[in-house]
Amino acid sequence: MDGSFGAEQEQKKYKIDIEELLAEGKTIQLKPQGYSMYPLFLPGRDEARIAPVGGHTLKRGDVALYRRDQSILVLHRIVRKDASGIYFVGDNQAEIEGPLREDQVRGILIGFVRKGKYVPVQNIPYRMYASVWLMLRPLRPLISKTVAKIKRRFKK
Numbered sequence: 001m002d003g004s005f006g007a008e009q010e011q012k013k014y015k016i017d018i019e020e021l022l023a024e025g026k027t028i029q030l031k032p033q034g035y036s037m038y039p040l041f042l043p044g045r046d047e048a049r050i051a052p053v054g055g056h057t058l059k060r061g062d063v064a065l066y067r068r069d070q071s072i073l074v075l076h077r078i079v080r081k082d083a084s085g086i087y088f089v090g091d092n093q094a095e096i097e098g099p100l101r102e103d104q105v106r107g108i109l110i111g112f113v114r115k116g117k118y119v120p121v122q123n124i125p126y127r128m129y130a131s132v133w134l135m136l137r138p139l140r141p142l143i144s145k146t147v148a149k150i151k152r153r154f155k156k
Contacts, residue, residue, distance in 0.1 A: 018073065022065075022107045027051045029113070032075050036090030037063070040129075041075075046114050048075060050107035058086060058102070061130045063109035063121075066100055073106065079134065091133055094140045 021028050029049045032041040040063075041048065050065050058064060062078045066088070076088035076097070085099025111120040119126055136143065 018065075019067070019106050022050070022052045025052050025054070027110070028107070035092050037075060037077075038092040040091050041112070046112055048109055049111045049113070049118070050075075051110045053105050053108055056108045058105065058108065061127075061134060064088070064105050065107040065109075066105045068100075069104070075109070077130070077134065079137070089134075089137060092140070092144070094137055 018028055018030065027049060029047050031044065031047050033043055035043065040046075048063075053064070056062075058078060058081060060078055060080055063075060064078060064086075065073055065075050066086075067073050074088070076090045076093075079087045079089050079096050079098075081087070082099075085101055086105065087096050087098030088100065089096050109121055111118055113119070121127070121130075
């Protein structure tokens with residue numbers, strides 16, 4: 001018998017179940033991976049503080065942690081909520097995902113840490129960013145291309 005079973009058991013021993021912690025009413029802090037929520041979250045730089053949904057009324061502009069059916073946990077912004085469900089979009093995306101059921105939502109963003117400083121979602125500059133960025137959703141592909149061109153020019 002090789003040592004891989006022992007190593008696997010050791011990893012499981014220290015594995016943290018995010019959904020379980022939220023279900024127990026605990027607030028968690030994690031480092032989002034990927035670029036779907038850029039520019040709000042940059043992998044390796046920022047951390048998201050997420051609270052259980054209980055007591056919060058989900059609304060347009062909120063960032064929520066949800067589980068796709070038989071799939072991964074995702075942290076995206078609510079575009080709209082209606083009788084058919086909740087619709088989400090990443091800040092670096094233009095395509096809307098949904099409808100998702102309310103029981104798929106595990107937590108809600110209550111703040112984030114950037115460069116060691118905590119910023120609550122009630123922060124006025126953050127609320128303005130969230131509102132404007134949602135309104136610009138249809139223009140995001142054009143904005144991304146323009147920003148990329150500008151960055152390339154300055155790197156020369």
